[in-house]
Amino acid sequence: MNAPLPPKSAQGEGGVRTPAHAPRLRQLNRWQAETMREDLADLYVESTQARPGQEYRGREAFLQRLTGDIRRLGFSLLVAEDMTLAGCAYGFPVPRQGAWWSGFDGTLPQSVEQLTASGHVLAITEIVVHPHTDDRSLARRLQERLLADHHASLGATLVAPTDAPAYDAFLSWGWQDIGSISRPPDSTALRPTDPVSLRALVLPTGPDTASRRYGLAHENRTQRPD
16 A cells, blocks of 8 residues: 655644645546556556665556456546646455455454445555645545545555554544454565565544544554554
8 A cells, every 4th residue: 555644734634725736536447447557557666766676576566456456346446637647546345245354353343344244345455646746635535536436434445564654644534543454475475475464444434424433443442553
């Protein structure tokens, strides 16, 4: 997950002012997403500012994730465009049987389990924003539009505990840490690795968001990962 840290003036506030000439958001279907794969991979490399020698590996890993998600039922991709490609976000509805939460450490909050069973949870698997964009609220606008387009009651995402900028950015946007979740090791790695431990974050949406946040906070105590 690549989520840029918002400006300090925006952290902890309800929103960030959108510039007059903000990038236009556009939804793409599967075929359009396939045709833009290379452009999206370029955007990812430019946004991550990888160290020399790591660009290729990061680009290939992004393309592999994108290809896998495109095949998922209900896949949705948003791009942000001005004169060039400024950002993107994509995800898919969490299957009702709850397999997406497999590996969750402990008991999944009841409200999350219920919303999953009702088909109202959308997993956001990638948010990418070009570092040169003037729209400091772009990442937030992308995720909110993606959730609204799917009429999702809850957003869900996974963040590596070591990715402090992304983790802090999500918290500043109102996401909540509900616990840790383990994922199988990368099958494409040259050397076997241990299962990956990630932080599971959720974002309640809709008019009763405040009450839902209250319920989640009391169902499962959360804390910032070390």
